Amino acid sequence: MPSTEDEKVELSTRTLVESMVREDGTIDAGELYAVAGALGMTDQQVRLCVRRLADDGQFVQEGRGRRAVLRATDRARHALDPNVDFVRLMYAQDRGEVPWDGVWHLVAFAVPESARAARDALREHIVHLGGAPLQGGLYVAANPWEDLVEAEVARLGADDCVTYLTSTDLRVAGVTDPVALAARLWPLDELAQAHRRLGRIARDRLERLRAPGALDQTRFLTIAIELAGEFTRAMDPDPLLPPELLPQPWPGAEARELVAQCWREMFQSPPPEPTPRLFRLYSTVIEEVTAHLPG
Known part of the structure; x- marks a missing residue:
């Protein structure tokens, strides 16, 4: 299996900034720069991104440098909310709770x-x-x-x-078999490749989370944001086809289970505070998903 050392998670600076928004809509610049450094980003990258987001009306900056506080505008906060219903559907499909009705x-x-x-x-x-x-x-x-x-x-x-x-009888270029239609209509090979990558990275982060020693705030946030970024990268183009239409075993199901195990490791004890607001938005789904995990 390829090493994740050659597959470091590549996040845009904007994704990092947006992922760091706290429950009250603020970002601590010192914390932002610390996590950015752990992800291999330079201070200059962060400064330029923050300036662009401020010019675009997404954030308001109070103070300078690492002592600054960024405040997300109402427009930005609404746009940043993840669609937890889609995440809930993914895991429900993996558990066989949403069988396809053939329509x-x-x-x-x-x-x-x-x-x-x-x-x-x-x-x-x-x-x-x-x-x-x-x-x-x-x-x-x-x-x-x-x-x-x-x-x-x-x-x-x-x-x-x-x-x-x-x-219930779709036919495309003479093809009527649902599984064959799905393979014809959606880029399943590309989707599978993205899920395999997510699975490898999630497995690596799971090992790090289970390693001895407590996670400090920067390490916790770095792993969480890496997982969220790679999860989004794999899931955004995914049409969430029912398992009945996919090749089996489908790597997306394994990758999502590994991510859920990472979530369980991170949330088995209270995470460092304050945490980004995306954790609250996902908290209900995380509880539902991890309740079905073995052990």
Whole structure:
């Protein structure tokens, strides 16, 4: 198995900054620089990123250097909230609690050229939700997604341009077998590769977490942010296909279980305080997931 020494987690400085936001919307700059250093980032990288985020209205900086405090604006705090429902669905699927009902969910849209921005935004949202293109303006997903698509359509004011339908006998280029369709419509090899990488990194971090010695604040945050960043990297493009449509064993399930074991190690005792707000947002899911782990 390849060594994780050659697969260090590469996080953007922005991802690091956003991950460090505390429950009250603040970031301690000294703590930020310490974690950045542990991740191999320079002070200059952090300063430039903070300046860009401040210029963009995402954060307000009070003070200078390592003694500064960054405050996330309301707009930034809303955008930073992870979608815990998707995380909950991932683990429920892995446990076999959400069997596929054989229904394909399709969305078709024809937004005029005069509303190109809305059309592009809708396409991006549909792909983010796991939709695969069938032909121009027609996308398919294996999970119910109508409510999520409708919410974005309403926000964009494109209700008159969208059609929803379901099918139990989808055929693409003569292919009707659901497993073969999934392999044709989604890049499963690429997704599997990303999950294997996540699994290797999670296994390495799990060994570090189980090593003797207490975690200080910087080590705790560094591992947590590495896991969150790599988890996001693997999960963002994942359409969350039901296990019935995936090759078995699917590496995503193993990777997610390893990440959950890391979470359990980190939360078996109260984590260093104050912790980033993403831990509170994930706390319920973490409890649900780790309750199903052996041992």
